[in-house]
Amino acid sequence: MTTSPRRLTPRRLTGLALLASAAVFATTACSSGAGAPAAESDGDWSAVTVEHAFGSTEITAEPKRVVTIGWSDEATLLELGVVPVGMAASTYAGDEDGYLPWDLEKLDELGEDKPELFNTDDGMPVEDIAALEPDLILGLQSGLEEKEYEQLSAVAPTIPYLDEPWKTPWQDATLAIGKALGREDDAQKVVDETEGHIADLAAEHPEFEGTTVAAATVVPNSTDFGFYLEGDARAALLEELGFTRAPFIDELEADEGAFFAPLSREHADRVDTDVLLMWHSTPEEREKLEKSDVFGEIGAVADGRYVGYDDPAEAMAISSPNPLTIPWVSDRLVDDLAEAVEGEA
Structure with a gap:
């Protein structure tokens, strides 16, 4: 989960309403980030393709530097044992810096440093995200607009919501993230355990x-x-x-x-x-x-x-x-x- 949505376009208003109405309604990143995958690859990488609302995204090399912009994408990533190099700050429910409590607990469990934060309240900070040098950008739990998707895709392979904005089921998001990371079996295990x-x-x-x-x-x-x-x-x-x-x-x-x-x-x-x-x-x-x-x-x-x-x-x-x-x-x-x-x- 990341932050409140961004510009007040119709889709932004939808996202803003979702965050505020749930009672749910930082520092800008300018370095390469502190986070890194917590587990190493144990085999050769095979290219994968993830289908989504704007078409499909092919990932031809194993992601090593992941950035998350979706509301809960960083949490799912952490549960899979991977720490993003950067993620959107939660300006509603996070601490004074924008970190959410469950993310901090998981980072402590993994023994990893906090990722860099960037603020998406006033728009998608493409330059700040690019400065993190990502090789994968995750926005499954988002209302990412197609123009933004294209801008981010020019930086790194980007996965937006799968069907409708803000409505990707957590199971589908977990499996899609697992596929993008080459960890489909791990993702399925996480889904099974959570559903259990x-x-x-x-x-x-x-x-x-x-x-x-x-x-x-x-x-x-x-x-x-x-x-x-x-x-x-x-x-x-x-x-x-x-x-x-x-x-x-x-x-x-x-x-x-x-x-x-x-x-x-x-x-x-x-x-x-x-x-x-x-x-x-x-x-x-x-x-x-x-x-x-x-x-x-x-x-x-x-x-x-x-x-x-x-x-x-x-x-x-x-x-x-x-x-x-x-x-x-x-x-x-x-x-x-x-x-x-x-x-x-």
Whole structure:
């Protein structure tokens, strides 16, 4: 996971809304970077091709210097034992420098130095990325525009999102990164282990099975709710835990390609779900909403089946799940959901 998106084009606004609405809504790199792959190649390299939204990218030599620009690409890379030479700073949920807690923990575990950071809030810093001398650029969890993809591809082989911006499933992203690194078997093992972890959590909580859930936020610059749709990472993770997406969500109107559907608070009576899970941009926003009469009239809220988050790191960990953040955040998430199912949240 990297930082908040960049310029305020329509796609940028989509990314900005995703980061902020999840309550999820540095130094410029100018050297060659400190990070390096943590494991050496154990065989000859064979060229690989990764298909994606803008066509395909061929990687003809084993990547040694990887740069990540996608939200969670660096975390997936670290879980595969490879340290990027540079990555985008997280200006929302990172520390004062822009490093995320799970990344720092993994770097410490690997005994590796921190990668160089660059800021993407105001645009893709192509020159700064080029200064890192990458031989692979990863942007699977991003809204990378085609022009930017072409600019970055002139620097090094670049892999953007696979199908739709911001919507590459963590499993697909992991396998694509593994393929690009020549570590497909390792990537499959990571996917299997992470899916096994989720399956174990679901097995420990059979009460989740068939229970309806609605994941939502407050839409930025409005008072509307935004309910996450099929294909959104948050909704997908909840379904992997055994929950069923509340049917009313599929009845809401959403823009083409959107990851959430808005619902005016005036129509809060349409929120029909066993459990309501919400992300808030700030504690103040959360407190204001939770004190409002209309919010208290929602059945799940009135019955103690509502869970709210306002911690940026937790929000980002859930909003862009990956093999590193899922174990990092899952214990609290599952405990909170279990209490909500019982009406004790």
